[in-house]
Amino acid sequence: MALLEVAVQGLTVAPQGIVSGGVLSIVSVPSTKVKAEGKGVYKQNLQFTLSGANAVGYDPGTVMTVGTASISPTSTKNKAEGQFVMRKNDQNLAVNMTGTIGGTPTPFIEPWKITVPGQTKVIGE
Numbered sequence: 001m002a003l004l005e006v007a008v009q010g011l012t013v014a015p016q017g018i019v020s021g022g023v024l025s026i027v028s029v030p031s032t033k034v035k036a037e038g039k040g041v042y043k044q045n046l047q048f049t050l051s052g053a054n055a056v057g058y059d060p061g062t063v064m065t066v067g068t069a070s071i072s073p074t075s076t077k078n079k080a081e082g083q084f085v086m087r088k089n090d091q092n093l094a095v096n097m098t099g100t101i102g103g104t105p106t107p108f109i110e111p112w113k114i115t116v117p118g119q120t121k122v123i124g125e
Helices: none
Strands: 012-015 023-026 046-051 069-071 091-101 104-116
Touching: 012 046, 069 091, 069 104
Parallel strands: none
Antiparallel strands: 012 104, 023 046, 046 069, 091 104
8 A cells, every 4th residue: 555645624626527616615524633734634534515616518617516525535554533544646436426518407427536635744554
């Protein structure tokens, strides 16, 4: 298992396909007990929502996650408060999304990934 930076408050979660823009909200709350570079570490599943986004072929500003999206940790050894930590490059290849095409609701799947962990000093396996 590769050593990768642990994800903390201020991380970047980004779409890896046709989605761009919109308002991304991280639903998960970082640890208040375990910190890296003074920022709370994210643990277990990282949950987020997106609204008002764009996607190739979809009506502008109509793209959003279907409910709350989630990325699971790949860490196998490092934990915060008894749960595996999130790390750079953790991803979900099949986040349910929806938008409209010509006003018609049209679902699709989009891959999402933690691209910037929010800190560079603490790594985990």
